[in-house]
Every structure is written in structure tokens, then in C-alpha cells.
Amino acid sequence: xxxxxxxxxxxxxxxxxxxxxxxxxxxxxxxxxxxxxxxxxxxxxxxxxxxxxxxxxxxxxxxxxxxxxxxxxxxxxxxxxxxxxxxxxxxxxxxxxxxxxxxxxxxxxxxxxxxxxxxxxxxxxxxxxxxxxxxxxxxxxxxxxxxxxxxxxxxxxxxxxxxxxxxxxxxxxxxxxxxxxxxxxxxxxxxxxxxxxxxxxxxxxxxxxxxxxxxxxxxxxxxxxxxxxxxxxxxxxxxxxxxxxxxxxxxxxxxxxxxxxxxxxxxxxxxxxxxxxxxxxxxxxxxxxxxxxxxxxxxxxxxxxxxxxxxxxxxxxxxxxxxxxxxxxxxxxxxxxxxxxxxxxxxxxxxxxxxxxxxxxxxxxxxxxxxxxxxxxxxxxxxxxxxxxxxxxxx
Amino acid sequence: xxxxxxxxxxxxxxxxxxxxxxxxxxxxxxxxxxxxxxxxxxxxxxxxxxxxxxxxxxxxxxxxxxxxxxxxxxxxxxxxxxxxxxxxxxxxxxxxxxxxxxxxxxxxxxxxxxxxx
Numbered sequence: 001x002x003x004x005x006x007x008x009x010x011x012x013x014x015x016x017x018x019x020x021x022x023x024x025x026x027x028x029x030x031x032x033x034x035x036x037x038x039x040x041x042x043x044x045x046x047x048x049x050x051x052x053x054x055x056x057x058x059x060x061x062x063x064x065x066x067x068x069x070x071x072x073x074x075x076x077x078x079x080x081x082x083x084x085x086x087x088x089x090x091x092x093x094x095x096x097x098x099x100x101x102x103x104x105x106x107x108x109x110x111x112x113x114x115x116x117x118x119x120x121x122x123x124x125x126x127x128x129x130x131x132x133x134x135x136x137x138x139x140x141x142x143x144x145x146x147x148x149x150x151x152x153x154x155x156x157x158x159x160x161x162x163x164x165x166x167x168x169x170x171x172x173x174x175x176x177x178x179x180x181x182x183x184x185x186x187x188x189x190x191x192x193x194x195x196x197x198x199x200x201x202x203x204x205x206x207x208x209x210x211x212x213x214x215x216x217x218x219x220x221x222x223x224x225x226x227x228x229x230x231x232x233x234x235x236x237x238x239x240x241x242x243x244x245x246x247x248x249x250x251x252x253x254x255x256x257x258x259x260x261x262x263x264x265x266x267x268x269x270x271x272x273x274x275x276x277x278x279x280x281x282x283x284x285x286x287x288x289x290x291x292x293x294x295x296x297x298x299x300x301x302x303x304x305x306x307x308x309x310x311x312x313x314x315x316x317x318x319x320x321x322x323x324x325x326x327x328x329x330x331x332x333x334x335x336x337x338x339x340x341x342x343x344x345x346x347x348x349x350x351x352x353x354x355x356x357x358x359x360x361x362x363x364x365x366x367x368x369x370x371x372x373x374x375x376x377x378x379x380x381x382x383x384x385x386x387x388x389x390x391x392x393x394x395x
Numbered sequence: 396x397x398x399x400x401x402x403x404x405x406x407x408x409x410x411x412x413x414x415x416x417x418x419x420x421x422x423x424x425x426x427x428x429x430x431x432x433x434x435x436x437x438x439x440x441x442x443x444x445x446x447x448x449x450x451x452x453x454x455x456x457x458x459x460x461x462x463x464x465x466x467x468x469x470x471x472x473x474x475x476x477x478x479x480x481x482x483x484x485x486x487x488x489x490x491x492x493x494x495x496x497x498x499x500x501x502x503x504x505x506x507x508x509x510x511x512x
Contacts, residue, residue, distance in 0.1 A: 024439075024440060024443060025436045025439075025440060028435065028436040028439035028440065029432060029433075029435075029436050031435075031439065032432050032435035032436060032439075033432070035435075036428075036432075078414070083414070084414045084415050085414075087412075087414040088413075088414040088415060088420075088421050088424055088425075089424070089428065091411075091412065091414070092421075092424060092425045092428050093428070095425070096428065096429060096432060098407070099403055099404050102402065102403040102404075102405070103399070103400075103403035103404075106397060106399035106402050106403050107399045109397060109399070140408070141407075141408050141409055142407035142408040142409070145407040146407060147402075147405035147406060147407045148405070149408075154397050154402065155397060328412070329412050331407055331408070331409055333409075
């Protein structure tokens with residue numbers, strides 16, 4: 001009998017021309033890390049036990065009252081042996097995942113660059129802007145412990161940050177985003193098609209597109225639409241454009257641009273989408289970007305943003321704390337602050353009307369059929385593809 | 396040419412969090428987990444070799460799984476390997492016991508001793 005809920009082997013990932021070459025041991029290393037991630041999601045369940053059985057009672061005995069804040073909880077649990085070993089193993093696993101991915105892509109940096117150039121040269125659908133500044137919030141941190149983040153170029157024309165991301169996200173999520181890592185884009189496309197069957201957007205904008213994995217299902221579903229995907233990281237865009245072309249998607253133009261100040265005209269898009277983008281921005285930029293979304297959206301246009309689950313009032317201190325663990329220890333720091341902003345307030349502050357606000361839950365659509373979608377797995381906070389989607393129709 | 400080996404192991408921005416009172420625990424844990432990973436990689440490679448041997452009709456997996464030493468010499472060689480391997484892995488425990496048995500001076504003290512020799 002096979003053990004249940006095994007992560008898919010890495011070679012199930014969809015191959016395309018830009019996917020880095022891997023040898024036997026590199027794939028085995030990814031397989032080990034996917035299993036380790038999955039295992040630690042189970043170990044994580046011990047944190048709640050340790051909290052309820054040891055940490056809380058000890059705090060109460062000492063202070064004569066309950067733990068009153070996430071900060072107090074953090075202080076108290078940080079002394080707990082189970083929390084310590086889970087935390088250090090999880091941190092170590094994430095560092096190993098980066099090391100494993102970078103050891104694959106950096107050894108073939110030039111070959112990957114050349115492959116991308118082969119696809120990209122002379123194409124009007126890739127528009128890089130050497131004057132585009134990487135926003136401060138991206139320079140301040142290497143999100144999810146990715147050394148050099150999305151923008152650093154180790155060689156001229158580098159695409160390795162994207163190749164590392166593409167090959168490794170399958171490991172971090174244990175394949176839960178599907179073979180093309182596009183479960184988010186697929187889910188939102190299906191929702192839009194189902195909810196607005198007559199919606200026929202002519203112009204679609206994807207902001208913070210990264211390696212373009214989530215914009216492709218949208219572009220594919222609306223083949224007659226002009227799709228523009230923007231990001232500030234040139235390595236991501238080079239890779240995204242080459243990847244899209246190899247996968248046969250030709251209606252996306254990838255442009256290097258800051259979402260806070262785009263070059264587009266007022267009211268020029270029918271749909272503006274972002275996927276797991278805002279939690280990697282900053283406290284001021286998030287408003288500037290949403291104001292820009294409002295400016296660019298046509299009246300009657302749709303905007304949707306896939307994000308991490310919201311904190312709710314009935315959420316326990318422990319759940320808030322454990323949901324924030326990745327934000328601080330997997331270096332996605334703005335995510336811990338974004339919880340303080342209600343999406344409805346963000347959208348209203350940017351010009352949208354309260355009555356036009358919408359919020360839905362979404363789950364990744366996964367094309368893998370080997371037990372990766374089972375519901376009886378513990379939720380791996382910060383990893384599970386269970387999201388909050390907020391947005392509005394502009395009126 | 397970039398130094399791909401060094402760069403692959405680069406640190407990301409921000410002070411690294413440590414979760415144990417003594418950072419040494421975490422340091423050792425990280426090294427241990429990296430080795431655990433490499434052992435898993437090696438195990439997968441062995442699995443590949445076994446399957447290829449079977450597919451080419453050279454050796455079956457069943458033969459491998461059912462294999463037991465066929466002579467006293469083989470038995471000894473295998474058990475010796477285990478013994479040496481465990482001793483190598485648990486070296487520090489043995490050395491701490493030796494120190495417990497024969498409390499030692501620090502090397503600095505020995506240096507001072509030798510200085511007088």
C-alpha cells in the first residue's frame with residue numbers, strides 16, 4: 001500500500017524550452033525537499049498542541065492571565081522545544097530549496113540566457129526599459145529568501161532568478177499549483193468565465209507578473225484580447241516572454257514597468273489582475289498602485305487580486321501568529337503588515353465604490369491527478385493554495 | 396564566468412532568525428539536514444541503478460532485496476562497515492566520553508606547560 005498524499009515527483013512538472021536542464025541528482029534533491037516540506041506541514045500541527053498544552057498554561061501560571069497579543073505569544077512560544085525544532089527545520093528547508101534551485105540554474109546561466117535570447121530577439125512583445133527603477137520595497141528584502149530577488153543580474157541578459165523560481169515553486173508547494181505552476185491563474189480564469197459569461201475583455205493588464213505563470217491561462221482563455229503583463233524585474237520578463245512563446249501563447253506583451261506609475265492611458269483596460277503580488281509591495285506603494293489600477297480601469301471594467309487569506313476577527317491569536325511565521329521567517333515581511341489593511345478600505349481609498357467591492361475565496365486548479373489535491377492534508381499556512389480574492393467592477 | 400558554486404549558497408537579505416538558545420544547535424542542524432538531503436539523493440540514485448540493472452536483465456530487485464551474505468567473510472566485511480560507519484558518525488559522543496573519563500587540560504594550558512618544557 002502506498003503512503004497517502006505523497007508529493008508528485010519533480011519530473012511531473014511541465015517541460016518547456018526555458019525550464020532549466022536537470023540531472024538525476026538535482027531532481028532527486030528537489031524530490032527530497034518536496035517531501036521534507038510536506039512532512040514539516042505535519043510537524044507544524046505539533047505547534048498548536050505545544051501551544052495549548054505547554055505554552056499557554058505556563059504563561060497563565062506565571063502571569064495569572066491569558067496571552068493577550070501576538071507579540072506575547074511569540075515571546076512565550078519561542079522558548080518551546082517543538083516550536084524551535086519545527087521553525088529551524090522549516091527555515092533550513094527553505095534555504096536548502098533556494099540553494100538547490102540556484103545550484104541548478106547558475107551552472108547553466110549562459111545557456112539559459114542564450115535560449116531566452118533566441119526566443120526574444122526582435123520581438124515587439126518584450127519591452128524592457130533600462131531606466132525602470134526597481135521599487136525600494138523590492139530592494140529592501142529578498143522575498144522568500146531568494147538571494148538577489150527578482151531583479152539581480154549575475155550576467156548580462158540573466159534569466160536565472162526566473163528559472164530558479166519556475167523550477168522550485170513546484171517543490172515549495174509540493175506540486176499544489178499544478179504542472180505549470182499556474183493554479184492561481186487558472187482558478188481566476190474559471191471564476192471569471194463562470195461568473196461573467198458575457199465578459200469579453202479587449203485589453204487585460206497583469207501587474208507584478210513575475211515569470212508570467214498566472215497570466216498565461218488568462219491570455220489563453222481570451223485569445224482575442226490584448227494582454228499586457230508588467231513587472232520591474234528584467235530577468236523575470238525575459239524568461240516569461242520566452243516561456244510564453246514556447247508554450248504557444250502570443251497575445252501577451254511583457255513590459256518592464258513599475259505598477260505604481262505606468263505609461264498607459266486613463267481607462268484603457270477592461271480587466272486588471274494581480275496574483276500574489278500586493279503582499280510583496282510596501283505600505284505606501286500598495287495605495288499608489290491601487291490608485292493606478294483605478295485610473296487605468298475602464299468604467300465597467302473588472303479588477304481582481306489574488307492574495308493570502310485575510311485575518312478575520314474570529315481568528316485565534318495562535319492562527320494569526322502561525323500565519324505570520326512565513327512573513328517573518330521566510331522573508332515576505334510586508335505580508336505581516338498587509339493584514340492591517342482591509343481590502344475594502346484599500347479599494348475605497350483608491351477611488352472604488354464600497355458597493356462595488358467584492359471578495360471571494362479561491363483554490364488552485366491543479367492538473368496533477370496523483371493525490372496532491374486531497375482535502376485531508378493539514379493546511380500548510382503560507383503555502384496552501386487557498387486564497388482570498390478581492391476586487392471590484394469600476395462604476 | 397560567475398562562481399556558480401559559491402553563489403548558489405548565497406545568503407538572502409535580512410538578519411537570519413535563529414530559533415534555539417544556542418545558534419550552534421541550529422548550525423549543526425542545518426549541516427545535518429543538508430547531509431540528510433544528500434543521503435536521500437544517493438538513495439534515489441541507487442534506486443535508479445537497481446531498476447536499470449533489472450530492466451537490462453542483469454540483476455532483479457528481488458535478488459537485491461533477498462540478498463544475504465553468502466560467507467563468513469562477507470558477513471564480517473558488512474558488519475565491519477556498519478561498525479566503522481557508526482563510529483565515524485558518532486565520533487563526538489565517543490570523544491566527549493573519553494574526555495569525561497580522562498579530564499583534559501585546555502590546549503592553552505598545555506601551551507603554557509610546553510613553554511616550560
